[in-house]
Amino acid sequence: MFIEVIADTLSDALIAQEAGAGRIELVTGLAEGGLTPGYAVIERVCKELKIPVNVMIRPHSRGFCYSEEDIEIMIEDISICKKLGAAGVVFGVLTSDHKIHNEHLNRLIHAADGLDITFHRAFDETDDQFAALEVIKEYPQISRILTSGGQSSAADASERLKRLHELTADIHLKIMAGAGLSIDNIKAFLDEAPVTEVHFGTGVRFQSSYDHQIDPERVRKIIKIIGA
Known part of the structure; x- marks a missing residue:
């Protein structure tokens, strides 16, 4: 079992690492669902951490359907993340009718050559998750999909996540469950949906809030529960 933790500051990233997290998703704009952090933050976190740091590539919070200018900026952000030492990048791109945008995805994947790639929760806004999965499966460069199974909390979508996991069990692509998972529900969730990667945000913060570190x-209690 692998645990990824969201961090938006160097101190958060260091705390998560020390507590036993396996990977950091580095973002800013947590209240907006996560945006690309500043370059100085990326550089410092990547320099000081020993565990992998995957950086959110998202130029704004107005959905996941991007203009040509947006894509050009995302490609440049990916290039800079490479130079700053990121292990991977996190992105997702959709068409206006909520399908995977193949052209944009191809361009971002090409830019990210050599980096670990997570397709993020844009997946949860697709019109058909199983059709979207079939598209993403065609890209061997993508390591995982971060998803809540289309619900606000992954804990409410254990059946869907179990099925998605089954459909990727024997290929390169993993399903990483995230959103709404906590100490209180993680064991019951994994009993129903035996995914191999889990992602935590507010569930590992004081007062279960992004307003707190x-x-x-x-983190340690969750690791003990799931045996990470």
Whole structure:
């Protein structure tokens, strides 16, 4: 079992690492669902951490349907993340009718050559997750899909996530469950949906809020529960 933790500051990233997280998703704009952090933050976090740091590539919070200018900026952000030492990048691109945007995805993947790639929760806004999965499966460069199974909390979508996991069990692509997972529900969730990667945000923070820093004790308790 692998645990990824969201961090938006160097101190959060260091706390998560020390508590035993396996990977950091580095973002800013947590209240907006995560945006690309500043370059100085990326550089410092990548320099000081020993665990992998995957950086959010998202230029704005107005959905996941991007203009040509947006894509050009995302490609440049990916290039800079490479130079700054990121292990991977996190992105997702959709058409206006909520399908995977193949042209944009191809361009971002090409830019990210050599980096670990997560297709993020744009997946949860597709009109048909199983059709979207078939598209993403065709890209061997993508390591995982971060998804809540289309619900606000992954804990409410265990059946869907179990099926998605089954459909990717024997290929390069993993399903990483995220959103709404916590100490209180993670065991029951994994009993129903035996995914191999889990992603935590507010569930490992003081007062379960992005207004507060990561609580290392919550991270440790989760790791103990799931055997990460």
